[in-house]
Amino acid sequence: MRFLDAAGSALRAGPLFFAMVTMALSLLSSTAAQSQSSRITEVTSPGGIKAWLVHDTTLPLIAMEFAFLGGASQDAKDLPGVANLASSLLDEGAGPLDAAAFQHALADHAVELHFDAGRDEVRGSLRTLSENREKAFELLRLAVSEPRFDTEALERIRASQMAMLRRRSTEPNALANDRWFTLAFPDHPYGRPVDGSLDSVPRITRDDVAGFARRTFARSNLRVAVVGDIDAAELGRRLDIIFGALPATATLTPVANVSPQKIGTVDVISLDVPQSVVVMGTGGLERRDPDFIPAFVLNHILGGSAFSSRLFKEVREARGLAYSVYSYQVALSHTGLWFAGTATKNERAGESIAIITDEFRRILKDGPTATELEEARSYLMGSYALRFDTSAKVAGQLLQIQLDDLGIDYVDRRNALIAAVTLDDLKRVAGRLATARDALVVVVGKPAGLSGG
Incomplete structure (x- = not known):
């Protein structure tokens, strides 16, 4: 209780104390993550x-x-x-x-x-x-x-x-x-x-x-x-x-590796709502791919960060088209995918899709800047400890690492993998993901000027 009272006093005391408390908690989280990884x-x-x-x-x-x-x-x-x-x-x-x-x-x-x-x-x-x-x-x-x-x-x-x-x-x-x-x-x-x-x-x-x-x-x-x-x-x-009483071996139907179809097409589901929801998806890298980490960094720069990503700056800050815009990777067992999405006024859905598409193509053509890479590495490495701040989160992370077959030492290696990513790595990955210049687009709403299905 005394710790909570002290924290409350610090918050009331002003932004300097708040920053100090936040920094201390961050250091504690980082230490916990490292100590658990070695155990x-x-x-x-x-x-x-x-x-x-x-x-x-x-x-x-x-x-x-x-x-x-x-x-x-x-x-x-x-x-x-x-x-x-x-x-x-x-x-x-x-x-x-x-x-x-x-x-x-x-x-x-x-x-x-x-x-x-x-x-x-x-x-x-x-x-x-x-x-x-x-x-x-x-x-x-x-x-x-x-x-x-x-x-x-x-x-x-x-x-x-x-x-x-x-x-x-x-x-x-x-x-x-x-x-x-x-x-x-x-x-x-x-x-x-x-x-x-x-x-x-x-x-x-x-x-x-x-x-x-x-x-x-x-x-x-x-x-x-x-x-x-x-x-x-x-x-x-x-x-x-x-x-122990479970069968020794599962009887599973084999599932084939697959790539997404209909890339480059637009599908519209008509729904009487004031905003159009946009989902754009294309092929990405599987989790086992050696270039997955560079692709992860590249995605963070494009749309993985809430406030510093290119999509956020172009779609929300520069044009005010949407409150939220994002991109993310999905690594299923038999395919890799890359998604972007937003929700915007019906009359501006087409404009939003065009801007997101342009940003996809631009980062794949030119790659990110050295500053963008440095900021992405710093954020992705520093925030990793937040995935280990409760026992439930730690267990969940360890399970996912097993499912992805990354090895029991991955927690120790992960930040070094992020730190090692270079601009040349990102350009190489961008070349491999060149097909992501186009996407399968699904829009739900009453988007002005868009049709398909």
Whole structure:
């Protein structure tokens, strides 16, 4: 409490004290990130299950992040939404506990347990007090090994999913993103909606979700990261208890590498709203590509920074076309993508698209300046520690590093990789990304002068 009072006094005292407090917190965060990176241990259970661990007894808490490779890319072509519905049901009853009893057990022991399906994996997260670990790990074991998929829970969650899909059917950002992937990947799993559709979700049966879990949840495609008050020996034993009953090998349908289609076209979804939402996407680099880090820096200069990027300066500051404009990379398991987006008045949507396109082409043709590179490196290196300021964030970062297959020492190497990026690297990457001069553009709204579809 005294620290909070002191911080409050500092804030009231004026901007100088605020700057000093901010700097101190930044230094503390940086130190924590570096100390944790050197303490990452790979744990192998007696049964051969691997996990990355940061043993930290500062607080009596345990955070676990895990993933099963497979995700919505394993949905049948005519039945999207199975992975999403299955993951939503994992904490709705398991083993001897029905949905109500399972949720009561979580609440009674202050356990947070969540599951979520993405295109390439099903992720789970667990948060528990150390003293409740026995119950927390047992509930997790039941959820992944003995999910019930009871009719009552299935129909309740299905109804919730349908309500969400109806809302998304009139939500401009959701419409734009869903349409972009549908057009870009017409004959590929990435083109199917992760959440399913108003047509497919009602047709999903208990056998469908149970079959997905049976095929996908296995030890061979499991990745685990743990941070907190648990040591390596205990974690090794717990891994076998939690996940040991799962099949040794997943039965996954192979997913082909793919590039986005319809590049250079514009698609308009007419919706009676005052602003047009714009999503522009094109091919990028996969995460395993040696040039991904230079491309990451290049994107930061283009549109990855909220206030200093070229897109922000041109679209918002110079012309006042939009409050927010951005670009970002997406590295899926079987493709790399580069996106930009904004929302602007209907009558100025075409102008905004033209400016974003020009900025894409200009940075790919001429590259950034030395000043832009130096500012980008400084920001990206200095802000990295903010990804490690809670145990949950640390676990999430370690899981993502595993999924991207970057190596257990990546936390130590990452900033050096950023620091090593040169202007020549950025020019080389810009040459490789020359096709990004054009994009598949999806606009939702009433954009003046634009048509397509």
